[in-house]
Amino acid sequence: xxxxxxxxxxxxxxxxxxxxxxxxxxxxxxxxxxxxxxxxxxxxxxxxxxxxxxxxxxxxxxxxxxxxxxxxxxxxxxxxxxxxxxxxxxxxxxxxxxxxxxxxxxxxxxxxxxxxxxxxxxxxxxxxxxxxxxxxxxxxxxxxxxxxxxxxxxxxxxxxxxxxxxxxxxxxxxxxxxxxxxxxxxxxxxxxxxxxxxxxxxxxxxxxxxxxxxxxxxxxxxxxxxxxxxxxxxxxxxxxxxxxxxxxxx
Amino acid sequence: xxxxxxxxxxxxxxxxxxxxxxxxxxxxxxxxxxxxxxxxxxxxxxxxxxxxxxxxxxxxxxxxxxxxxxxxxxxxxxxxxxxxxxxxxxxxxxxxxxxxxxxxxxxxxxxxxxxxxxxxxxxxxxxxxxxxxxxxxxxxxxxxxxxxxxxxxxxxxxxxxxxxxxxxxxxxxxxxxxxxxxxxxxxxxxxxxxxxxxxxxxxxxxxxxxxxxxxxxxx
Numbered sequence: 427x428x429x430x431x432x433x434x435x436x437x438x439x440x441x442x443x444x445x446x447x448x449x450x451x452x453x454x455x456x457x458x459x460x461x462x463x464x465x466x467x468x469x470x471x472x473x474x475x476x477x478x479x480x481x482x483x484x485x486x487x488x489x490x491x492x493x494x495x496x497x498x499x500x501x502x503x504x505x506x507x508x509x510x511x512x513x514x515x516x517x518x519x520x521x522x523x524x525x526x527x528x529x530x531x532x533x534x535x536x537x538x539x540x541x542x543x544x545x546x547x548x549x550x551x552x553x554x555x556x557x558x559x560x561x562x563x564x565x566x567x568x569x570x571x572x573x574x575x576x577x578x579x580x581x582x583x584x585x586x587x588x589x590x591x592x593x594x595x596x597x598x599x600x601x602x603x604x605x606x607x608x609x610x611x612x613x614x615x616x617x618x619x620x621x622x623x624x625x626x627x628x629x630x631x632x633x634x635x636x637x638x639x640x641x642x643x644x645x646x647x648x649x650x651x652x653x654x655x656x657x658x659x660x661x662x663x664x665x666x667x668x669x670x671x672x673x674x675x676x
Numbered sequence: 677x678x679x680x681x682x683x684x685x686x687x688x689x690x691x692x693x694x695x696x697x698x699x700x701x702x703x704x705x706x707x708x709x710x711x712x713x714x715x716x717x718x719x720x721x722x723x724x725x726x727x728x729x730x731x732x733x734x735x736x737x738x739x740x741x742x743x744x745x746x747x748x749x750x751x752x753x754x755x756x757x758x759x760x761x762x763x764x765x766x767x768x769x770x771x772x773x774x775x776x777x778x779x780x781x782x783x784x785x786x787x788x789x790x791x792x793x794x795x796x797x798x799x800x801x802x803x804x805x806x807x808x809x810x811x812x813x814x815x816x817x818x819x820x821x822x823x824x825x826x827x828x829x830x831x832x833x834x835x836x837x838x839x840x841x842x843x844x845x846x847x848x849x850x851x852x853x854x855x856x857x858x859x860x861x862x863x864x865x866x867x868x869x870x871x872x873x874x875x876x877x878x879x880x881x882x883x884x885x886x887x888x889x890x891x892x893x894x895x
Binding site: 485 | 798816
């Protein structure tokens with residue numbers, strides 16, 4: 427089932443639609459992400475870019491269309507969604523760390539309860555990941571004692587703990603003070619260096635420009651531009667993108 | 677002294693003490709069973725299964741909407757009419773548990789619903805099932821938020837236990853009334869059991885407060 431060829435899509439959305447009540451947020455989106463690719467998803471607020479990302483791991487159930495992951499259709503009643511989700515890490519705008527658990531327990535919980543990894547092994551992996559995001563000293567702290575940037579780095583470690591094939595980032599720096607944005611982006615840059623497949627909904631044009639291999643622009647529930655960063659920024663293919671870029675510091 | 681009848685209290689103190697023990701026993705059993713009913717009821721109230729939600733809502737609605745004393749008399753006096761003899765102690769504990777469970781259901785539901793949606797989303801995004809997200813992420817946090825209102829409910833339950841004296845369970849109030857009918861010392865006896873009730877409810881509320889403080893480490 428799995429297609430390991432480089433460049434073959436690891437995630438594919440076909441004709442994706444999502445409505446909340448009478449309001450259609452996604453109006454037929456086709457998107458594929460290749461293994462090892464870093465995709466930045468940008469667009470104005472309310473455009474549907476977060477919904478698009480959340481449809482990829484089925485946090486939102488698409489109203490219509492198909493989502494394929496690692497060669498199998500996943501928005502199908504017979505599919506074990508929980509298994510699929512362990513292969514896709516997700517990082518949220520508001521971190522969503524578990525406040526009642528220490529930092530290390532945040533990172534071990536799913537390893538133990540979902541993947542049934544032993545406590546010892548889960549802890550060792552958590553410690554290694556916390557060291558990687560620069561928070562080895564905080565393993566026994568509770569999330570509420572951390573800064574926003576630290577929380578987001580723990581959240582990244584938590585998602586990486588399951589050794590996902592893809593990382594989904596939903597505006598990971600939008601809730602952070604400017605000086606903390608950089609520490610989180612630095613952690614994400616490191617993942618890019620390691621060849622992690624990533625889809626990042628972001629307003630950080632600097633990150634999109636330097637780290638993304640491809641940028642898609644979502645507007646009113648549709649993808650209206652899809653280009654490598656050089657072309658996206660220097661020669662916007664649509665009037666809508668040009669308007670957007672004029673208003674935003676790049 | 678004898679005007680206030682304190683000597684009558686002194687002589688019958690063992691009887692009062694026994695009554696207090698029965699009150700504690702009834703309350704403790706009803707508390708455990710009621711908490712169980714509240715937990716199950718609360719989980720049913722937020723269940724994705726419509727019939728479960730409906731059942732729990734009906735339970736809360738009926739039990740909260742009728743007087744406890746009517747429920748107790750119904751079980752104790754009306755059930756035998758359809759051939760179901762319920763021993764006093766069983767009726768007492770059962771009715772108190774069901775009554776308190778309805779209130780606790782709402783406390784549990786409210787606490788669960790107060791946990792930010794992002795918590796469940798984060799748990800689900802890590803592959804935890806709905807049940808696992810509830811057990812490892814939502815309930816531990818919800819429990820802390822339940823404690824203050826649960827403390828209130830436990831105190832209310834303790835005080836409501838006096839009503840089971842009406843179905844011949846010889847707890848603290850009924851013991852007092854027996855002593856009064858022999859000694860006519862209303863003042864001293866009611867004052868004494870008032871103090872005893874206060875001591876019992878103080879232990880209950882202090883207990884929940886201590887538990888709350890212990891669990892609050894992460895806030």
